[in-house]
Amino acid sequence: MTEPTKIEPMDDVRASLRGPKETWPAILAGFFWLSHAFDAGWLGFAVAALPGALLLGTGVPAFLMPGDLRLHQFMALGGLLGVVLGVGAVFAVGPGAGLLLIGLSGVSVVAAGHLTAAMTPSTRDVPESPLTWRKAAEVAGDDVILSFMASTLQIPDAGEIAQIAREIEEARVQFAERGVLEKPASYHRTPPPLEAPTLSAGRAGGVDYQHMRFESGYEPPVDEPGRDRWLSYTPTRTAHAWLLQHDAPDRPWIVCIHGYQMGLPLIDLAAFRAAELHHELGMNVLLPVLPLHGPRKIGRISGDGFFTGNALDSVHAVSQAMWDIRRMLGWIRERGGERIGVYGLSLGGYHTAMLAGLEPDLACVIPGIPASDFAELIWRHGPPTMIRSVEANGISQADMREVMTPASPLALAPVVPKERRTIFAATCDQLVSPAQVRDLWEHWDRPRIEWYPGAHLTFGLHENVRRAIREAFRDAELTARV
Numbered sequence: 001m002t003e004p005t006k007i008e009p010m011d012d013v014r015a016s017l018r019g020p021k022e023t024w025p026a027i028l029a030g031f032f033w034l035s036h037a038f039d040a041g042w043l044g045f046a047v048a049a050l051p052g053a054l055l056l057g058t059g060v061p062a063f064l065m066p067g068d069l070r071l072h073q074f075m076a077l078g079g080l081l082g083v084v085l086g087v088g089a090v091f092a093v094g095p096g097a098g099l100l101l102i103g104l105s106g107v108s109v110v111a112a113g114h115l116t117a118a119m120t121p122s123t124r125d126v127p128e129s130p131l132t133w134r135k136a137a138e139v140a141g142d143d144v145i146l147s148f149m150a151s152t153l154q155i156p157d158a159g160e161i162a163q164i165a166r167e168i169e170e171a172r173v174q175f176a177e178r179g180v181l182e183k184p185a186s187y188h189r190t191p192p193p194l195e196a197p198t199l200s201a202g203r204a205g206g207v208d209y210q211h212m213r214f215e216s217g218y219e220p221p222v223d224e225p226g227r228d229r230w231l232s233y234t235p236t237r238t239a240h241a242w243l244l245q246h247d248a249p250d251r252p253w254i255v256c257i258h259g260y261q262m263g264l265p266l267i268d269l270a271a272f273r274a275a276e277l278h279h280e281l282g283m284n285v286l287l288p289v290l291p292l293h294g295p296r297k298i299g300r301i302s303g304d305g306f307f308t309g310n311a312l313d314s315v316h317a318v319s320q321a322m323w324d325i326r327r328m329l330g331w332i333r334e335r336g337g338e339r340i341g342v343y344g345l346s347l348g349g350y351h352t353a354m355l356a357g358l359e360p361d362l363a364c365v366i367p368g369i370p371a372s373d374f375a376e377l378i379w380r381h382g383p384p385t386m387i388r389s390v391e392a393n394g395i396s397q398a399d400m401r402e403v404m405t406p407a408s409p410l411a412l413a414p415v416v417p418k419e420r421r422t423i424f425a426a427t428c429d430q431l432v433s434p435a436q437v438r439d440l441w442e443h444w445d446r447p448r449i450e451w452y453p454g455a456h457l458t459f460g461l462h463e464n465v466r467r468a469i470r471e472a473f474r475d476a477e478l479t480a481r482v
Contacts, residue, residue: 022115023063026075029082029104030056036093036101044092047085054078055108062115069143069430070150072116076143079108113140113455117428125442126427126434129453135428138455142430145457146381149261152301154308155386165393167225167312171403174224180406185413187406188319188358192217193334194327199243204265207275210243211265212286214327218320226312233305235296236317239324240289242268244278250336252363252478253284255325257348261303263294271345273460281470281479284337288325290351291317306347307378309390311403314374318407321351322358329359339363341478343469346432346456347371350409353440356421357412364420364476366469369456371432372410372440375401380433410443421447422472424465431456448472 033052037045058075062068082105090098114136122128129135156164174180180187197214216239220227230236242265256272268287269275278285289295293302305313332340341364344352349370356365371377375397379387405411414421421444425437441449452462459465473479 019063020066020115020118022111022118023059023066023075025104025107025111026055026059026079027063029079029101029108030054030059032097032101032104033082036089036097047088051078051082051085051105055082055105058112059108066115067119069116069119070147072112072119073143073147073150075115076109076112076140077147079105079112079140080144081105082108109140109144110137112143113137116140116143116430120428120430123434123438125438127451127453129427132453135453135455138458138461139428139430141457142455146430149381150383152304153383154299154304155383156308156310158389161309161386161389161393161395164310164312164390165395167310168395168399168403170225171312171315172399175403175405181402184406184408184411185357188322191323191327191330194331197331202242202265205270207244207269209265209269209274210245212239212241212243212328214239216320216324216327218323220316220319224312226310226316230313230316233292233298235298236291236320238296239327240295241328242274242287242289244274244285246278246282246284249284249332250338251282251284252339252476253286253332253337253341254473254478255329255340255342256285256287257325257342257344257351258287258290258293259344259346259348260306261293261301262348263289263296263302272343281473283473283478284332286328286332288321288328290347291320291324307374307381309378309382309386309400311374311400315404315407318351318354322354325351325355326359339476339478341366341473341476343368345369345459353409353414353444354407354412356414356416356444357409358415360415362416362420363478364422364472365416366422366424366472367440368424368465368469369426369429369432369459370409370423370437370440372436372443373401373408374404376433376436381431410439414444418445418447420476422450422468423447424450424452424459424468426454426456426459427451428454429456 030052033048037048055078058071062071083102086102089101117131117136117139197212199210202209202211216237220230258268274285277283292305298305342352342355343366345368349367352365352367379397450464450468452465
């Protein structure tokens, strides 16, 4: 198993950014928004105070005490809200003042991304690129997403954290006794054939697709901690997928696995450009929905429950995803599909890397901007109070990583040949650290990897990434039209 590398310290970077000038636009924008709020009535005050408070409330502390990346994230969010609400301000306070609010808010968004990018440490074996304003704008997009995730994250209470600690200890003992820690692939049972899924017509974003449904049939091992709780999540019992297929099922197939908080047809089909894969490149396209997402969600938001610190829920979610997707792969093969590639984004890249350790006959695997270490993600993005509470209950990052062994791509030896593996990733990714991608690349014996000088969400804007994906399709003989 590849030992994950710790993220390089940032103290030296932060020390060089005392009183950063990137905070000035946010401070000015926040001041102007709030100055107009008091003259705009109750409704106007409520509208103007939101971006104003966010911008001023993040700009000042980021100027005085730089280094907290969460301040940049909410600064970017406040700036984005200021741009959107500034359109209305043009009519409410006049074009001059309104355009000034829009301009200052827009500059605040990019400045927040610039500040975050400037504080992003270099990572061994990850190429460095100049800090441009384009890169700053891309990083600001990551900051906005992280602020939304922080605002919606379900934080376990003290009782739940104590239960998580007990389950982790019980699971570590069980996994060791059953040999799962030494042979994690043995944890994943071969699922039964998928014989007759239900297919119904759907349309999203101008794309016609079929909605596949079937009973998953997955159950965690008997007596495993968290089993009863996982089985109580009724929506996860039904597997779902979006399907674009030609009349000839023996054509090449591409299985596209979505990222965190996705799992809805409009988002998934757009993120993978499914219509292009289907019509222009001629492939059959299958987009599975991961457990806890989309129609399988158990919380308010798609993905709720995946990153709450509950390691056993995460193990069971990944294990069920492997079970469901492998059933779908069997269904494709039974219908004559012989060449199947798998392409995943972010959390989907994680699952793609997992499949590469279980399915040797895949034509290619393409983990894009892939996570590879759930424990590091939780410690990196989790609220400090939650992390302190978890550690106070005796749970270390190493403990959580060990329990995640059967659901970790860094624990599974890849069985897909090296020449069929392609990775792409961002050098300034704020959601998944470049070190996580580097660790997967090293664990996979350094196959082809395509780095782009941007952020997590902007891979589609970089030509070298689009070229690498199409070349992987071509080399796997999934399509001749590249």
